[in-house]
Amino acid sequence: MIPRYIVDFDLETLPKLHTDVIVIGGGIAGLFTAIKASERNRVLMITKKSLFESNTRYAQGGIAAVFSEEDSPEFHLQDTLIAGAGLCDEAAVQILVHEGPQGVQELIRLGTQFDEEEDGQYALTREGAHSQRRILHANGDATGFEIVRALAAKVQANPSIEVWDDHFVLDLLTEDGECRGAIVQKPDGTRVGVFGKAVVLCTGGTGQLYRYTTNPDVATGDGIAMAYRAGAVIRDMEFIQFHPTSLCYPGAPRFLISEAVRGEGAYLRNIRGERFMDKYHPQLELAPRDVVARAIVEEMEQTKSTYVYIDITHQDPELVRHRFPTIHQYCLKYGLDLTTDWIPVAPAAHYTMGGVRTGLQGETSIGRLYACGEVSSTGVHGANRLASNSLSEAIVFGRRIVESINQLEPVRTPMALRYQEDRQSHPPGPVVERRLKLQKTMVRWVGLRRNRQGLERALDEMKRHLPIYRARLSTQEELEFANLLTCAALAAESALSREESRGAHYREDYPERDDDRWLKHTIIERENGLGEERLPCSSGKAIG
Numbered sequence: 001m002i003p004r005y006i007v008d009f010d011l012e013t014l015p016k017l018h019t020d021v022i023v024i025g026g027g028i029a030g031l032f033t034a035i036k037a038s039e040r041n042r043v044l045m046i047t048k049k050s051l052f053e054s055n056t057r058y059a060q061g062g063i064a065a066v067f068s069e070e071d072s073p074e075f076h077l078q079d080t081l082i083a084g085a086g087l088c089d090e091a092a093v094q095i096l097v098h099e100g101p102q103g104v105q106e107l108i109r110l111g112t113q114f115d116e117e118e119d120g121q122y123a124l125t126r127e128g129a130h131s132q133r134r135i136l137h138a139n140g141d142a143t144g145f146e147i148v149r150a151l152a153a154k155v156q157a158n159p160s161i162e163v164w165d166d167h168f169v170l171d172l173l174t175e176d177g178e179c180r181g182a183i184v185q186k187p188d189g190t191r192v193g194v195f196g197k198a199v200v201l202c203t204g205g206t207g208q209l210y211r212y213t214t215n216p217d218v219a220t221g222d223g224i225a226m227a228y229r230a231g232a233v234i235r236d237m238e239f240i241q242f243h244p245t246s247l248c249y250p251g252a253p254r255f256l257i258s259e260a261v262r263g264e265g266a267y268l269r270n271i272r273g274e275r276f277m278d279k280y281h282p283q284l285e286l287a288p289r290d291v292v293a294r295a296i297v298e299e300m301e302q303t304k305s306t307y308v309y310i311d312i313t314h315q316d317p318e319l320v321r322h323r324f325p326t327i328h329q330y331c332l333k334y335g336l337d338l339t340t341d342w343i344p345v346a347p348a349a350h351y352t353m354g355g356v357r358t359g360l361q362g363e364t365s366i367g368r369l370y371a372c373g374e375v376s377s378t379g380v381h382g383a384n385r386l387a388s389n390s391l392s393e394a395i396v397f398g399r400r401i402v403e404s405i406n407q408l409e410p411v412r413t414p415m416a417l418r419y420q421e422d423r424q425s426h427p428p429g430p431v432v433e434r435r436l437k438l439q440k441t442m443v444r445w446v447g448l449r450r451n452r453q454g455l456e457r458a459l460d461e462m463k464r465h466l467p468i469y470r471a472r473l474s475t476q477e478e479l480e481f482a483n484l485l486t487c488a489a490l491a492a493e494s495a496l497s498r499e500e501s502r503g504a505h506y507r508e509d510y511p512e513r514d515d516d517r518w519l520k521h522t523i524i525e526r527e528n529g530l531g532e533e534r535l536p537c538s539s540g541k542a543i544g
C-alpha cells in the first residue's frame with residue numbers, strides 16, 4: 001500500500017509558517033485563486049518551478065465562453081454535455097457556461113488582452129465539437145502565455161501574496177478529517193511546515209505519465225498523488241485526453257498544433273495525401289478529440305506510418321501567419337512552413353479529465369482542502385473535455401473556492417505530528433530510467449486504446465516499482481516519480497474496472513458504450529480502494 005506520507009518527519013523539529021490560504025501550483029487556477037483570495041486573506045503561493053511554468057503557459061487555442069449574439073449558454077451547455085459522453089455533472093456545467101463570461105471579463109480587468117476584430121469585438125474562433133465560435137484567444141495562438149503574463153504581474157505586485165518558487169510540496173498535513181497545511185521542501189533540501197485555514201491544490205495534470213505529451217515537465221500529477229495519500233476521493237482517472245495533433249518530427253518535442261488550426265479550416269491527410277475524417281465522423285476534422293485521435297491512429301496503422309499531416313496550405317498565408325504566429329515560428333525552427341508545408345502530427349497526452357473530486361464550491365472530500373483546474377474533477381469535463389473549457393473552469397471554480405474559504409474560521413490549535421516509516425534505503429536504480437520505463441508502459445497499455453490483458457500487464461509492471469515508497473526520497477526527480485507512479489496506478493486500475501468504451505477511454509475488448517452498467521464514475525480512495533459513484537440527479541440524462 002502507498003504510505004500516508006512520502007517522507008518521514010517530525011513537525012516539532014521543523015520551522016513553521018502560518019498564513020491564511022495556501023495555494024499550491026501556478027497556472028491560471030493558482031494565479032487567479034491567489035489574486036481573489038488576497039482580497040481578504042494573506043496568501044502563500046508555492047510553485048515547484050515558477051509562476052511562468054505550467055500547462056496554462058502553453059495553452060494555445062483559447063478560452064471558451066459565450067460572447068457572441070448567435071451563441072447562448074444553452075448551446076455551450078449542450079456542446080459540453082455531448083463531448084462529456086454522459087459523465088458530466090450538469091450542475092457544474094451550468095455554472096461553467098453561465099459564470100464563464102463574467103470570469104473572462106475579470107481576466108480582462110486584470111490585464112489580459114484578448115484579440116479583437118477590426119470592429120472592436122472580441123475575435124472568436126471554433127474548435128472541435130463546439131457548435132459556435134466561442135473561443136477567445138490572445139496574440140493569435142498564445143492565449144495561455146498572455147493570461148499568465150497578466151495574472152503573474154498582478155501576483156508579483158500584490159503585498160498580500162507571498163510566492164515561493166522552486167519549492168516542492170511533499171504532502172498535505174491532515175488532522176481529524178481536515179487539511180491543516182503542507183510539508184514543503186525548500187530548494188536547499190531543508191523542510192518547513194506551512195499552515196493555514198485552507199489549502200487549494202492547483203497543481204495541474206499528469207501529462208508526464210506518457211512519453212508523448214503536449215505538457216511541460218512539471219505536469220507530474222503531484223496534487224492528485226498527494227490528495228490520494230491524504231485520503232481524498234479521486235475520480236475518473238481513466239479519462240485521459242490525447243490531443244490529436246502534436247508535432248511529430250525527428251528531433252522536435254511534441255509541440256501542440258492547436259485545434260484552432262483545424263477550426264480555421266485545416267485538413268487532416270494520411271501519408272498518401274488523402275483526407276480521411278469523412279470515414280469517421282460527420283463533423284470531419286472538428287469531431288470530438290477522442291474520435292479524431294483514434295482516427296489518426298487508425299490511419300497511421302493502415303499506412304504503416306508514425307504520423308499523418310495537418311494541411312492549412314489552402315488558406316491565405318498572411319491569415320495563417322497572423323493567426324498562428326507561435327506555431328508558425330516553432331515549425332520554421334524545424335524547416336517546416338505552416339503556410340506551404342503539410343505538417344506531420346500525431347496524438348499526444350494532453351489533459352487529465354479526472355482528478356481530485358470536488359463539489360460545486362471546489363471543495364474536496366477533506367475539510368479545508370480545495371482543488372482547482374486540471375488537478376480537480378469538478379464534473380465539467382465528463383469523459384472527454386470540450387476544447388478550451390479548462391481555462392474557463394479554472395476561473396469560475398477559483399472564484400467559488402474563494403467565496404467558500406472566506407466563510408471559514410481560522411484553526412487555532414497547533415498541529416503536532418511525527419511520522420516515521422523507518423525508511424532506510426535510497427531508491428533502487430536511476431529514477432530517470434524508471435520514469436521513461438513507466439511512460440512507455442503507459443503509452444503501450446494505458447494509452448488511446450486499452451484492453452484487459454494490457455492493463456493487467458501495466459499494473460504488474462508498476463508493482464515492480466513499489467519499493468520506491470519504502471525508500472528515503474529526497475530529490476525532485478525521485479519525489480515526482482513516486483507521484484507519477486501513484487497516478488499511473490490510479491489510471492490503470494480505473495481503466496481496468498471500466499468495461500466499456502466512453503469518451504477518451506477506449507477498450508478494444510469492450511468497444512461499445514454501456515449506459516446500463518457504466519453511466520457512473522469510478523472513484524478510488526486510499527483506505528477503501530476502487531469504487532463507483534452514481535451521477536448526481538441533474539446529470540441522469542444519457543446525453544452525448
Ligand code: SIN
Pocket residue numbers: 059060061062256257258259260350386387388389390
Ligand atoms: C488547443 O489549442 O488545441 C488546445 C486547447 C485545449 O486543449 O483546450
